[in-house]
Amino acid sequence: MGCAPNASHSPVFLLLGFSRARVPxxxxxxxxxxxxxxxxMGNVTLVLIISxxxxxxxxMYYLLRGLSVIDMGLSTVILPQLLAHLVSNYPAIPAARCFAQFFFFYVFGVTDTLVIAVMALDRYVAICDPLHYHSVMNRQLCACLLALCWVVSIVHTMLHVGLLxxxxxxxxxxxxxxxxxxxxxHRPLLRASCSDIHSNELAIFLEGGFLMLGPCSLIVLSYIHIGATILHLPSAAGRRRAVSTCGSHLTMVGFFYGTIIWVYFQPPFQNSQDQDMVAAVMYTxxxxxxxxxxxSLRNKDVKSAFHGLLGRGRVDS
Incomplete structure (x- = not known):
């Protein structure tokens, strides 16, 4: 597809994702x-409880607090702009703001996937090597891993912004x-472009695929070892306790990674805009x-800390 003479690097984009909806x-x-x-409110409460x-x-909770901060950032990048557009007859966003939103969305989103993978490593050490858990997964290592997640995410995002x-x-x-x-x-922007986007598509499948392959491999290998360890535990109570510590994490792994792989790593001709919209709503x-x-709902420590926070608030007032 060729570009017309009036094609621009910095147009005004009209975000019309909900314009076809048949609801007020x-x-x-x-x-x-x-x-x-x-x-x-949920993530702020979790951060306060853990702190x-x-x-x-x-x-584990140090990483969970970092994940909550990332989730708040991811929601704030997307939802306030969406709310403003839902009450506007002209849901326009200039190119500079559009690319800024793309940048921060990618940074928070990729960091989210990497931190979830680090949490799988944490669960592996906690269940497969509990005697050395606190010496291996110490505060310094967790801080370094979180910082590495942010650095990798920013570098990854700068590559795709540079191609865009x-x-x-x-x-x-x-x-x-x-x-x-x-x-x-990413995908809607590439579909709307009149330029040659082969290099962008190649970067998504190669560099983006490699970035997904590493965390996914870490999660799969961690849970293979975790499963083998749980099967060898002598007591049924110990097996249930070990499974319960991983259930929440596995739920979010399937939820988050599944929707991202669905959107970004299908061949372009198999993608539909409606499927992209549904998946994007899920992970954003x-x-x-x-x-x-x-x-937190099945975590006794978090629920106990939450009740303690409420009680302290009543006492302080």
Whole structure:
């Protein structure tokens, strides 16, 4: 597809992902507003609980607190802009803001996937080598692993932003480019471009695939060893306790990695815009919302710390 003479590096994008919905805009607005507020409140509460309760000052909860901060960032990059567009008749976003949203979305999203993989390593050490858990997974190592996740994510994102910036987009008579999505995601931006995007597609499958392969391999290998260790535990109670410590993490692994692989690593001709929209809603809104509840509802330590925080708040007041 060739570019018209009026094609531009910096058009105005119209985010029309919900324009075809046959429901009043007030309904998705109230739904996403409730999701965003609940996500922020849930993750802030989890961060406060882990920070204030000494019983939760362990490597697993240190990583979980970092994951909650990332989830708040991921939601904040997407949902406030979406809420503003749902009440607007002109859901426009200039190219600079669009690419900025893309950058921060990718940074938070990729960091999320890497931290989830690090948490699998944490569960491996806790179950397969419990005697050395606190000496191996100490605070310094966890901090280094979190920092490494951020560095890798930023470098990865800068590569894809660098490949995106030279592209051209052919707009309408007013210079607007229709983007059938609710935020500036990678695939919709590439579909809307009139430039040659082979290098972008190649980078997604090669560099992006390699970046996914490493964490996925770490998770799979960790849980193979965890499963073998659990099967050799002598007591049924010990096996149930070990499984319960991994259930929440495995739920989020399947949820988050499954939707990302569905969107980004299918051949382009197999992707549909509606499928992309559904999957994007799942990993940008539902996963950050679910994380604090999945990791806390069946966790006795977190529930006990939460009740303690509430009791302390009543005493302080």
């Amino acid at each position: 805009p007030a309904l998705p607005f109230l739904l996403f507003l409730a999701i965003y507020l609940t996500t922020i 204030r309760d000494s019983r939760l000052h362990s490597p 910036l030279p592209l051209y987009w052919a707009g309408d008579a007013e210079g607007n480019v229709n983007l059938p999505h609710f935020f500036c995601d 809104t539902i996963t950050p919302l679910a994380n604090p509840f999945v990791y």
